[in-house]
Amino acid sequence: MAASAPDLAAMGAAMAWSWLAGELTAAAGSARHGLHLLTLASVDDDGTPAARTVVLRRVDASGREIRLHSDVRSPKVATIRRRPAVALHWYEPDLRIQVRIAATATVHHGDSVAAESWAATQAMSRASYTTHHAPGTLLDSFPEAPAKPADGDDAGLDHFAVISCRFDTVELLSLHASGHQRVHIHVDRTPVTWDVLAP
Template identity: 30%
Template sequence: MPASEQPSNTEPVQTTSPSLAELEHTSWQQLASAPESEKDPFKTMVVATCADAGADARMVVLRQVDANRKYVWFHTDARAEKVIQLEAFPTATLLFWDENRQIQLRLIVETRLHTDDYVADDQWAALWVGGRKTYLSERKPGSEQPAPYPGFPESLGEELPTEAQSEEGRDNFAVIECRVLSMEYLHLSRKGQTRAQFRYEPESKMVWLAP
């Protein structure tokens, strides 16, 4: 019998698409690992809020993720306009994009502000002096200035503050806690797009969506 006709002991590889549950789990694991990696695309996200003139959006850094409880956290200056917006309307949208994997995650969240409690204290304590530097700004974020302003005391220049100096920024530091109400997943591909939604509140539900 020719070699080409010999029976093969190798089974063909079965390729199957992930289930909704597998996709949801993987998405949360990718989010959870992002804060620890400087190069992970999910380390930064767009936060969209409601403003008097319509929608408002800006980039922030993802600081912490609790995949089991479905919570994420980010930091902000307590004087920033987004704090006022979130106090008036606490629902926001978080948007993540990974260029390499061609994956977008869109989270609808309900936010809670932390400034003078253990949550803010713990996250401030874990923040290195370089991260604390911008909270030393004497000027309110978004306020008009006569000339470019670096966002921290100009006397610091390229230097980092000392640990003691950085503590002066604590009063301007805030943590935004985000309880995730739903997550929407979108994967772009030439073979076809994949879109799904994972709802957590008011009831838990996983569904496929048309892209």
């Protein structure tokens, strides 16, 4: 069945969050899902905004946490450690939804969270953490792809970091020809509530 925009008016706040959390959870587990990739925005030390594509790795709806993976040497990790306010953004054209989350990020490196996530990471993904050059290093030529490590090879673990993003609210915009539906969902409340906003 073709996906279509959710009718938020028919759902209510709790059901809308439950539906979205289900989609995000599915997206973390499938590279084919339209929400698998997102934009992570942060603010550099001088106030310049910086945005980049990342992979959605894990969603804990009740804990209000989204996890991403990154190379600890990448500039964003140092930035986020100093300025943990980040924004997460998705647009999914089949579902015709935009999702925006303002979050506070924590970097896990060399701890149990990083170790557990590493253990669940596939060899193909682990390969990118074995590179000699840190992300953003100036090079004389394009590098070759890193070799796929053998199962159980922890060579990249020293460079592997988990970015944990915690949040209290989620903004969801659902596009409909009959009238767009935009809500600010308070997912930290029991029951979940929302504010309806002009789109």
